[in-house]
Ligand SMILES: Nc1ncnc2c1ncn2[C@@H]1O[C@H](COP(=O)(O)OP(=O)(O)O)[C@@H](O)[C@H]1O
């Protein structure tokens with residue numbers, strides 16, 4: 001639960017720490033792969049022992065139940081939109097809680113923002129943005145419609161702001177890792193269990209191909225609608241699967257989305273999944289002064305922002321360790337105990353430091369993968385590198401990725 005709080009706080013983090021950049025946000029020459037970050041940054045990312053990803057990962061099927069704290073119960077109360085029957089809590093994000101509910105025997109996902117919750121006004125604003133962005137996406141005829149959770153309506157009431165959406169599966173985040181705080185020699189450590197879906201994705205390349213194709217089709221639709229999602233991460237991808245077949249994938253949470261041509265509402269989301277150019281932009285005075293978001297977009301393609309984040313998800317799956325975990329994490333395998341921190345985790349979540357880690361990781365990717373004993377097809381590695389291309393102008397598009405040899409061949 002404590003860890004969950006930690007994740008909640010990842011949304012809309014204060015940008016106070018991102019003042020006065022020393023790098024021009026629109027000059028990418030400093031992103032030269034040959035540039036070595038300081039050794040200290042490198043040390044943060046490296047594991048203290050080797051991690052063997054395949055084949056004998058300990059898997060665990062138990063998915064953590066989400067509950068409200070006493071304080072949250074007090075805020076969200078026992079309320080539900082009239083006519084709907086509340087079934088269970090699906091999730092908590094930075095802005096809201098989401099319920100599974102039924103009406104006339106149909107199931108829905110209902111997002112609730114309590115007016116008395118902290119930051120209610122900005123959260124209501126982000127809910128309105130979600131609805132506005134979804135309505136733009138909805139207008140496009142595209143097979144990716146099935147990969148974006150439909151938002152049916154928003155409802156304003158005295159105590160709450162709600163939206164009614166299509167119900168999807170569990171988030172990818174909840175289905176790949178289970179993370180639980182524990183004490184090891186009186187030190188606080190987070191135990192990381194690899195869940196069944198993680199094992200399937202890393203041992204059966206058809207599974208990861210199916211997952212990626214679905215996300216990419218959704219991103220292709222968004223790009224055609226001129227919308228950047230802005231917060232692609234495992235918690236915002238819902239996945240259903242049966243045996244070794246992915247049966248449904250839905251992208252959710254358009255609360256950080258913006259129009260590529262008019263990015264006035266661009267805002268910081270989860271830094272560990274953000275592209276280098278986005279991190280640099282959010283650390284710049286241009287962002288502090290709420291200007292130049294047009295400039296940011298001028299130096300990238302409509303898909304660049306989200307494709308990096310998708311690459312980060314792929315990396316996280318193969319590495320088998322949450323990228324963002326800034327506290328000590330522990331993976332227990334049958335053969336060994338492995339301690340590490342997330343690849344892109346830095347104290348204070350400072351964008352510039354995350355960029356250094358990204359540069360370090362990419363300029364030494366083979367060595368990193370070897371250290372982590374990651375086994376991945378070379379075509380998958382090639383696709384990963386195309387998604388995590390430092391130059392946003394050169395980053396692979398969803399269409400190109402779908403045609404890439406890793407995904408085009410069964
Ligand atoms: N349509 C949905 N179907 C199933 N679960 C959902 C749906 N929408 C949200 N959730 C769950 O609720 C969590 C928080 O929702 P999200 O829209 O991401 O809110 P926030 O903007 O606060 O992050 C998600 O990570 C997911 O677990």
Ligand SMILES: [Mg+2]
Nearest residue numbers: 093235236253
């Ligand atoms: Mg979310």
